[in-house]
Amino acid sequence: MFNNVTIVGVGLISGSFALALKEKGLAKHIIGVSRTRESEQKALKLGLIDEALPLKEAIQKSDLIYVAIPVDVTIPMVTEILDQINDWQIVADAGSTKMALCKAVQLHPNRHRFVATHPMWGTEYSGPEAAIHHAFTGRSCVICEKELSDADALQKIENIYNNLGMHLVYMAPDAHDVHAAYVSHISHITSFALANTVLEKEKEEDAIFDLAGGGFESTVRLAKSNPAMWAPIFMQNRENVLDVLNEHIVQLRKFKACLEKENYDYLIELMENANKIKRILQ
């Protein structure tokens, strides 16, 4: 049980994290740090946080500082927080990329108080209003470079995620970023591109609305995601994302060739191969 926890960012992940901490009795008092007064007020009103404070004051009061903001600003933010903490305080982040951050803080004298995490949960919504109860449960949470975190810090963070019902997975930051490109980042790019495809080609919006039952909603859902969050993820992980994106274009071209050449047998073969994903996703 933490007495005071600061969440930096008061949005989807941090807000849901704050709600979960309270629900599970893991934190007495939650302090919110936000760039805007408007978000602070919303977070207070929604009961995500008990108090809004400037960063410096928040750090001074807190046992745990949890950073969940876009990955580009996470790096200077975590560095700034590590600069200011004492040896009993813990810092953790929730970013969707881990390589750049882990590298940036690698030599920081307080690196040992930091735990690099990525809870694999999210929705296409953002901001304080997007925070929900019972998030995270049943999902995986990646922890990177656990050997660089102090045992007490690691254990307390693991304890939180375990209490939230998450399945802990340990990976090196580079492995995390490769896998995240495959199973998360590429899905977002295909969704954004699919939305643009349909918006470009389908001028009758009523038809999209009327007919969207046919599988469109689930594949395009992620296209509602926040660009300010996703652009930095794609940029930080651009080599892995490009690698997967190139392969995806190759795979789409195979479908295209089948249709152009009316090669029914190969079309069936491509789909039967795709069906193998059933083995992995029940």
Added chain:
Amino acid sequence: MFNNVTIVGVGLISGSFALALKEKGLAKHIIGVSRTRESEQKALKLGLIDEALPLKEAIQKSDLIYVAIPVDVTIPMVTEILDQINDWQIVADAGSTKMALCKAVQLHPNRHRFVATHPMWGTEYSGPEAAIHHAFTGRSCVICEKELSDADALQKIENIYNNLGMHLVYMAPDAHDVHAAYVSHISHITSFALANTVLEKEKEEDAIFDLAGGGFESTVRLAKSNPAMWAPIFMQNRENVLDVLNEHIVQLRKFKACLEKENYDYLIELMENANKIKRILQ
């Protein structure tokens, strides 16, 4: 209320349709026609049908014959059924393409007893076991060439779909196929291709399984769909599907170029444009 309804095919759509007819008190007795004895037995055991009969006998006994089988075999099947019916019987189909079928039956002397429909509902599963209660509700159902169906036949089919809680939309077959390519067929192709991409690149299946919370499941769900159902759809609608697929590859290449050139501003712009899909899908 129909006395006897025959469903041709005893799978996801026909099975769910049969369950709904019984639930809503719209049919007294349901006859199943299937290619295989195994499916008939499953459908009987699952209570989807009351009786399994050969096609000819089933037609003779039925007020309504509802065809929900892959779109390539739908054409000869609907033709064969129209050959055998009397002037009080009704035939309808549930196929995902409408152009080829409507054209094929256009000059049939019994065309006026046929109603061409496409209920926009489905899941990635197939077979009798995939049939579920309360399917269709809240979704759209397209009816094509309603002017070519007798008023009584049209009205009875509209009545069924209305009772199932569907929203009726009327379209020409060519318009239906264009819109279906945009909002349904392309989503399936991208999902199949995405599954193949990840299966090709990600050799660690455990990692897919562990990390799939990050949006992957919803975009790849449709890749579990039945190739025997989807290959004929893509082939019948190949010109429209190719048109949308080409545009989709163009859109993906824009993301690729942004990443290659590290053009952050254009990347944001592409995603902000994709966000407009929110306007259409709430």
